[in-house]
Amino acid sequence: MPIGHSPNADGLDFNQLSDPSQATALELDNFEEQLPTRQLLKITPGPSADEQYDRLAGIFRPVFSQIAANAKDRDLNRVLPFEQVGLLNRERFGALRLPVADGGYGARLSDVFRLLIELSEADSHVGQLWRAHIAFVENVLALDDEALRTKWIARIAAGQIIGNAYTERGGNALGTLNTAASLVDGRWVVDGEKYYCTGTIFADWTTVAVSHPELAGRQIAVVSTQRSGVKILDDWDGFGQGLTGTGTTEFRQVPVDCFMPQQTNDSEAAIFQLVLMAVQAGIARAALNDLRRAVQSRTRIFTTGTGVPVYQEPQVLQLVGEVSAESFAADSVVIGAVLEVEAALGDPGLNDEERYAVCELAANRAQTVVQPLAIGVTSKIFDGLGASSTRSGCNLDRHWRNARTIATHNPAIYKARIVGDYEINGVQPQRLSVTGEDSTHRA
Known part of the structure; x- marks a missing residue:
C-alpha cells in the first residue's frame, strides 16, 4: 500500500462525498509506490545549532x-x-x-x-x-x-x-475601574468582578487590576485564587478558544498578597500580544498537520481534477505548499518580533519610554501580519479536502474558530494604524489604559 494511505490517524474519513457522482474509481494497484519523505525543515525557526x-x-x-x-x-x-x-x-x-x-x-x-x-x-x-x-x-x-x-x-x-483579572465586562467609565482595593481591619482587600480572566481557573494566584484610594491610576493587586472570597466561573461563550478559562472571576473581601510596582516591565503589553501571536502560529501548524494527513490518506478523486491520486494532484499540492509557506511565515514573524523585544530588554541605551515603544511596535507589526495568515490558513485547508471535511465529527473548523477568536483581541484592528502613525508622524504607542464605557455616547 502506498505511503500515507493507511487509515487516518485521527479516525477521520475524508473519502465520503456528499455527491458520489463527482468521484471516479481508481484502483489502489495503480498508485505509484512512494518513499517516505525526509523532513529537512526545522521544527521551529531560529538558529540551527542551538x-x-x-x-x-x-x-x-x-x-x-x-x-x-x-x-x-x-x-x-x-x-x-x-x-x-x-x-x-x-x-x-x-x-x-x-x-x-x-x-x-x-x-x-x-x-x-x-x-x-x-x-x-x-x-x-x-x-x-x-x-x-x-x-x-x-x-x-x-x-x-x-x-x-x-x-x-x-x-x-x-x-x-499566575492568572489574569484585568478587564471589566462593562459598567465602568473609561479610564476607571469598579473593582477596588480597600483597607479593612488593617489589611488590604479586593472587591469586584472581572471578565476575560484567561488562565485564572487553572492558576494559584491572579493579578487583579484595581482602583486604589491612595494611589492614582490602575494598580495591580495579586491575590490567591484559593481564598473563599474568590469565585471563578467557566462562562466564556465565544465560538473559539473555549477551554482557556476566559470567563468571570468575582472577588469579595479577598486579601491582597502584594501590589506590583507600576511599570515594572515595559514589555508586558507586548508580551501579552505576542503570546496570542504564538498561539496563532501554533494553530496554523496544527491546521497544516491535519491537511497533510487528510491529503495523504484520501483515495477519492474528482472528475474535475486531473485523474491522479489526490496526493499527486497539482492544485492540491500547490494549496498545501501555500499553507506550509504561510505557516512558516507566521512562525518566523512571531520569533522575529520576540527577538526584537528580547534585544530591547537588554539594551541599556534605551530609556523606559523608548523600550516600551520598541516592544509595542514589534508586537503590533507582528499582529498585523500573523493574524491574516492564520485566518487564511485555517480557512484554506477545506479547499483541498472537499465537503466531507466540514462534518462536525472532523472538528477541523476548530482551527478557524480559534484563530478567528484570537484575531479580535485588544482590538487587532487598531494595530496597523498605530504602527503607521509612528512611521509617518513619529507618534509613539500609548501605554495601556483601562477599557470602559464612553460617557459621551448617545443612543
Missing part, C-alpha cells in the same frame, strides 16, 4: 505529544485541560525563564516563545492560558524590590501559576 533549545525541547516535547493526543475531542466536548496543565506543571513549564540558580531553566524569552508555538500546535487553548503567567514572570524578573522578587521567584520555581 543546544539550549534542543535541551528544553527534549524535556517538553513528550508532554506536548500527550497534550495533542486528545485535543480535538476536548475542543469538541468542552473538556477543560486541567490534566494537561498538570502535565506541564509537573515539568515546571512556568519556570522556564527563571535562572537555573533560582530553580528555573534559564531559558531565553525566545526559547519560551518557540516552545509556546509548539505547545499551541498541540492545543491552542493550553498555549493561550499561560498568557498572563508568561508576562508576570517577566515582571518579576524586572523587579527592583529584592524581597518581592525573591518571594515570587520561589513560588514560580515551585510550580505555582
Whole structure:
C-alpha cells in the first residue's frame, strides 16, 4: 500500500462525498509506490545549532505529544485541560525563564516563545492560558524590590501559576475601574468582578487590576485564587478558544498578597500580544498537520481534477505548499518580533519610554501580519479536502474558530494604524489604559 494511505490517524474519513457522482474509481494497484519523505525543515525557526533549545525541547516535547493526543475531542466536548496543565506543571513549564540558580531553566524569552508555538500546535487553548503567567514572570524578573522578587521567584520555581483579572465586562467609565482595593481591619482587600480572566481557573494566584484610594491610576493587586472570597466561573461563550478559562472571576473581601510596582516591565503589553501571536502560529501548524494527513490518506478523486491520486494532484499540492509557506511565515514573524523585544530588554541605551515603544511596535507589526495568515490558513485547508471535511465529527473548523477568536483581541484592528502613525508622524504607542464605557455616547 502506498505511503500515507493507511487509515487516518485521527479516525477521520475524508473519502465520503456528499455527491458520489463527482468521484471516479481508481484502483489502489495503480498508485505509484512512494518513499517516505525526509523532513529537512526545522521544527521551529531560529538558529540551527542551538543546544539550549534542543535541551528544553527534549524535556517538553513528550508532554506536548500527550497534550495533542486528545485535543480535538476536548475542543469538541468542552473538556477543560486541567490534566494537561498538570502535565506541564509537573515539568515546571512556568519556570522556564527563571535562572537555573533560582530553580528555573534559564531559558531565553525566545526559547519560551518557540516552545509556546509548539505547545499551541498541540492545543491552542493550553498555549493561550499561560498568557498572563508568561508576562508576570517577566515582571518579576524586572523587579527592583529584592524581597518581592525573591518571594515570587520561589513560588514560580515551585510550580505555582499566575492568572489574569484585568478587564471589566462593562459598567465602568473609561479610564476607571469598579473593582477596588480597600483597607479593612488593617489589611488590604479586593472587591469586584472581572471578565476575560484567561488562565485564572487553572492558576494559584491572579493579578487583579484595581482602583486604589491612595494611589492614582490602575494598580495591580495579586491575590490567591484559593481564598473563599474568590469565585471563578467557566462562562466564556465565544465560538473559539473555549477551554482557556476566559470567563468571570468575582472577588469579595479577598486579601491582597502584594501590589506590583507600576511599570515594572515595559514589555508586558507586548508580551501579552505576542503570546496570542504564538498561539496563532501554533494553530496554523496544527491546521497544516491535519491537511497533510487528510491529503495523504484520501483515495477519492474528482472528475474535475486531473485523474491522479489526490496526493499527486497539482492544485492540491500547490494549496498545501501555500499553507506550509504561510505557516512558516507566521512562525518566523512571531520569533522575529520576540527577538526584537528580547534585544530591547537588554539594551541599556534605551530609556523606559523608548523600550516600551520598541516592544509595542514589534508586537503590533507582528499582529498585523500573523493574524491574516492564520485566518487564511485555517480557512484554506477545506479547499483541498472537499465537503466531507466540514462534518462536525472532523472538528477541523476548530482551527478557524480559534484563530478567528484570537484575531479580535485588544482590538487587532487598531494595530496597523498605530504602527503607521509612528512611521509617518513619529507618534509613539500609548501605554495601556483601562477599557470602559464612553460617557459621551448617545443612543
